[in-house]
Amino acid sequence: MQPIISISNVSKTYATGFEALKSISLDIKRGEIFALLGPNGAGKTTLISIICGIVTASTGQVLADGHDIVRDYRAARSKIGLVPQELTTDAFETVFDTVSFSRGLFGKPRNPAHIEKVLRDLSLWDKRNNKIMTLSGGMKRRVLIAKALSHEPQILFLDEPTAGVDVELRRDMWNMVRDLRETGVTIILTTHYIEEAEEMADRIGVINGGELILVENKAELMRKLGKKEMLLHLDQPLQAVPASLAEFDLHLARDGHELIYVYDTQGERTGITTLLRGLADEGIRFRDIETRQSSLEDIFISLVKDRT
Ligand SMILES: Nc1ncnc2c1ncn2[C@@H]1O[C@H](COP(=O)(O)OP(=O)(O)OP(=O)(O)O)[C@@H](O)[C@H]1O
Numbered sequence: 001m002q003p004i005i006s007i008s009n010v011s012k013t014y015a016t017g018f019e020a021l022k023s024i025s026l027d028i029k030r031g032e033i034f035a036l037l038g039p040n041g042a043g044k045t046t047l048i049s050i051i052c053g054i055v056t057a058s059t060g061q062v063l064a065d066g067h068d069i070v071r072d073y074r075a076a077r078s079k080i081g082l083v084p085q086e087l088t089t090d091a092f093e094t095v096f097d098t099v100s101f102s103r104g105l106f107g108k109p110r111n112p113a114h115i116e117k118v119l120r121d122l123s124l125w126d127k128r129n130n131k132i133m134t135l136s137g138g139m140k141r142r143v144l145i146a147k148a149l150s151h152e153p154q155i156l157f158l159d160e161p162t163a164g165v166d167v168e169l170r171r172d173m174w175n176m177v178r179d180l181r182e183t184g185v186t187i188i189l190t191t192h193y194i195e196e197a198e199e200m201a202d203r204i205g206v207i208n209g210g211e212l213i214l215v216e217n218k219a220e221l222m223r224k225l226g227k228k229e230m231l232l233h234l235d236q237p238l239q240a241v242p243a244s245l246a247e248f249d250l251h252l253a254r255d256g257h258e259l260i261y262v263y264d265t266q267g268e269r270t271g272i273t274t275l276l277r278g279l280a281d282e283g284i285r286f287r288d289i290e291t292r293q294s295s296l297e298d299i300f301i302s303l304v305k306d307r308t
């Protein structure tokens with residue numbers, strides 16, 4: 001199937017000369033939830049802003065549902081809903097009017113029933129006649145989401161939607177995201193919360209220093225997460241892993257003083273017993289043993305640290 005968003009060689013150098021994105025290429029699949037993970041300043045908002053036509057790319061091309069986001073801006077933008085990272089709302093308007101007006105901006109005919117549904121889903125219906133400035137921070141964030149959904153977009157971007165949001169709103173938001181996905185909406189979110197990406201996303205992309213350094217199915221990352229390492233401190237250094245132990249995923253470290261065995265905790269058996277027997281048969285003795293499990297957080301931190 002044709003990707004719903006296709007990003008080819010997009011780079012961005014800001015007027016200050018700062019290179020915020022370095023040739024990003026990425027396809028977003030129709031109907032998936034894609035999480036973009038990265039530290040502060042990685043380029044997440046820049047990338048989203050380019051796709052939404054708020055920032056102009058220095059090079060490259062983006063297609064949204066087949067429409068070039070520059071040449072065919074209106075058609076592309078009408079497919080997209082954006083919940084921005086920063087709270088920006090018109091303070092003096094009422095909730096209902098703000099959200100209705102957003103729909104009009106995309107040239108869609110008035111549809112009070114749809115606006116009502118969106119406001120009810122976000123528990124904003126009671127506040128529909130309130131001026132925005134009288135709402136709490138969390139409610140303002142809900143209004144931003146309502147605005148993004150006002151024109152029934154096929155693609156929804158959520159830029160740090162749960163930063164500074166309470167547990168209840170976070171749960172409501174994730175339920176809403178799942179419901180939207182059920183209706184076929186494609187969702188791209190950025191988050192600092194790795195657990196959130198772990199819970200919500202079908203695929204995860206890691207961005208750092210303007211480079212997309214990894215794009216993987218969550219299931220595949222979870223498989224990596226299931227990996228464990230056993231570290232054996234050897235009595236005598238080894239030159240090479242003996243051929244009789246070739247079936248094991250073994251690596252030598254620290255000039256042959258350490259033997260590292262990587263195994264899958266989710267596998268049927270770890271192979272540790274057989275390995276230890278094999279080591280004894282080879283006359284390889286060890287002084288100490290340690291095990292260590294990698295988490296998505298470990299993977300993320302090591303990926304991001306390696307590059308800086
Ligand atoms: N208008 C601008 N002019 C110059 N530099 C900018 C501009 N906007 C962003 N940058 C720089 O580009 C880099 C990427 O910023 P961006 O907002 O895309 O990061 P981010 O990944 O969204 O970070 P955060 O997690 O903090 O939201 C940062 O170093 C930022 O300072």
Ligand SMILES: [Mg+2]
Nearest residue numbers: 044045085159
């Ligand atoms: Mg950002």
